[in-house]
Amino acid sequence: MDTKKKILDVALTLFSEKGYGNVYVGQIAEGVGIKAPSLYKHYKSKQDIFEAILEEMRNRYNKETAQLRITGNDFRMDSEVYNHISEDELVKIGIGLFSFFLHDEYECKFRKMLTIEQFSNKELAELFSNQYFNEPLNYQTGLLQLLIMQGHMKKEDANVMALQFFAPIYLLMTVCDREPQREAEALQILEKHIRQFNRMYKE
Amino acid sequence: MDTKKKILDVALTLFSEKGYGNVYVGQIAEGVGIKAPSLYKHYKSKQDIFEAILEEMRNRYNKETAQLRITGNDFRMDSEVYNHISEDELVKIGIGLFSFFLHDEYECKFRKMLTIEQFSNKELAELFSNQYFNEPLNYQTGLLQLLIMQGHMKKEDANVMALQFFAPIYLLMTVCDREPQREAEALQILEKHIRQFNRMYKE
DNA sequence: CTCCTTGGCTAATTCAAATTAGCCTCAGTG
DNA sequence: CACTGAGGCTAATTTGAATTAGCCAAGGAG
Numbered sequence: 001m002d003t004k005k006k007i008l009d010v011a012l013t014l015f016s017e018k019g020y021g022n023v024y025v026g027q028i029a030e031g032v033g034i035k036a037p038s039l040y041k042h043y044k045s046k047q048d049i050f051e052a053i054l055e056e057m058r059n060r061y062n063k064e065t066a067q068l069r070i071t072g073n074d075f076r077m078d079s080e081v082y083n084h085i086s087e088d089e090l091v092k093i094g095i096g097l098f099s100f101f102l103h104d105e106y107e108c109k110f111r112k113m114l115t116i117e118q119f120s121n122k123e124l125a126e127l128f129s130n131q132y133f134n135e136p137l138n139y140q141t142g143l144l145q146l147l148i149m150q151g152h153m154k155k156e157d158a159n160v161m162a163l164q165f166f167a168p169i170y171l172l173m174t175v176c177d178r179e180p181q182r183e184a185e186a187l188q189i190l191e192k193h194i195r196q197f198n199r200m201y202k203e
Numbered sequence: 204m205d206t207k208k209k210i211l212d213v214a215l216t217l218f219s220e221k222g223y224g225n226v227y228v229g230q231i232a233e234g235v236g237i238k239a240p241s242l243y244k245h246y247k248s249k250q251d252i253f254e255a256i257l258e259e260m261r262n263r264y265n266k267e268t269a270q271l272r273i274t275g276n277d278f279r280m281d282s283e284v285y286n287h288i289s290e291d292e293l294v295k296i297g298i299g300l301f302s303f304f305l306h307d308e309y310e311c312k313f314r315k316m317l318t319i320e321q322f323s324n325k326e327l328a329e330l331f332s333n334q335y336f337n338e339p340l341n342y343q344t345g346l347l348q349l350l351i352m353q354g355h356m357k358k359e360d361a362n363v364m365a366l367q368f369f370a371p372i373y374l375l376m377t378v379c380d381r382e383p384q385r386e387a388e389a390l391q392i393l394e395k396h397i398r399q400f401n402r403m404y405k406e
Numbered sequence: 407c408t409c410c411t412t413g414g415c416t417a418a419t420t421c422a423a424a425t426t427a428g429c430c431t432c433a434g435t436g
Numbered sequence: 437c438a439c440t441g442a443g444g445c446t447a448a449t450t451t452g453a454a455t456t457a458g459c460c461a462a463g464g465a466g
Contacts, residue, residue, distance in 0.1 A: 003444095016322075019224055020225070021222060021225035024423060025424065026424090037427095040424095115318060115321075116319050118318075118381045119219075129382055129385075164396060170370065175336050178322065179328055189362065189363065193363050193366055196360060199359075201403070228454065240416080240417095240454095241413065241414055243455070244412075244414075247455095248455080249454070249455095
């Protein structure tokens with residue numbers, strides 16, 4: 001159907017597997033089901049395709065953070081939702097975060113491409129840090145602060161707690177990104193991590 | 204001096220910055236201070252240079268793990284060294300680990316290159332996981348088990364503790380890899396993390 | 407002192423990938 | 437029903453990176 005869109009899709013897939021420099025326009029074209037020269041009816045160069053992907057990333061990212069900001073405010077206002085957060089719910093949040101990051105098709109390709117290209121492009125480096133460090137930590141810090149205020153968790157530094165909660169999730173995710181067969185193992189230790197985290201910090 | 208060695212050095216530097224596919228043999232040659240065709244007196248192709256770097260990685264890795272195995276046995280046998288491990292010592296271990304990984308020139312380039320190439324090469328993926336997941340976790344699990352047995356730490360799952368200790372260090376390291384200007388910030392939160400970890404788990 | 411190997415250079419050569427030229431078809435529009 | 441523009445194709449063309457050919461200087465070994 002929409003060839004222009006499909007080109008970006010195929011290109012992102014390939015870039016996320018091999019990196020920009022190791023992907024040939026012929027491969028992109030093949031994935032789309034057309035010949036290489038036809039690509040140029042849609043984009044003026046390979047670089048242009050890359051830029052378009054970046055542009056799309058920026059848009060999605062902005063939408064997501066806008067979304068998150070709303071949700072973020074929600075949990076500040078409407079705090080009774082979290083009044084009785086149970087260990088099982090915490091496990092669900094953690095596993096949910098992990099599974100979403102790991103399996104969401106776009107998220108996954110996006111992350112792999114950022115991983116590969118992060119050192120050659122400052123903007124990508126920032127995007128990566130925002131998405132996989134700043135944002136999750138901010139969000140979870142807020143959540144934990146709330147739980148502390150409500151007396152459900154010990155009065156410890158919520159920033160540190162967020163780091164300790166999130167970093168293992170992130171680390172396990174990177175392992176599964178490169179060795180997908182380890183997902184079961186990762187899920188197992190992930191659950192233990194969350195339960196132990198809860199046990200140690202709950203009041 | 205030893206041109207053959209220097210080629211590997213320069214090549215690793217470049218590969219770790221841009222990735223194999225975005226580095227031209229001319230750039231390697233320039234870094235070495237010779238012309239591109241002269242490279243072929245030492246290696247038969249660009250790919251061959253890459254292989255030689257891999258080979259060197261493997262050797263160093265094997266040496267290191269052999270080293271670690273000795274040290275590892277040491278702390279099992281000679282456990283009184285750890286009888287009075289203080290919080291400050293724990294901080295030193297953590298910061299030391301972090302700083303070594305982050306600043307050791309070879310380690311750093313090695314890691315960045317693995318980061319970039321991990322998805323295109325199964326061997327690199329495994330090497331990466333071993334060096335930045337399996338090995339550190341094994342090592343720290345052993346250390347923590349010891350502390351638990353000695354009654355210095357709570358009887359919790361040492362594997363999970365190791366994950367919770369190490370993952371934040373790793374995550375902060377990846378942030379600094381792509382945004383070196385954040386190192387001070389990282390060190391600050393890192394220290395807080397370790398102290399809080401100790402506070403929560405110490406017996 | 408001559409020889410031969412090592413490691414450098416310049417000037418080709420090769421080759422593959424990106425891009426351009428120019429043609430064709432088809433679908434929608436006046 | 438002719439026209440036009442979008443989007444595809446094949447066949448060039450360009451480009452530039454990797455590699456090869458072949459020459460040369462220096463220095464150690466006989």
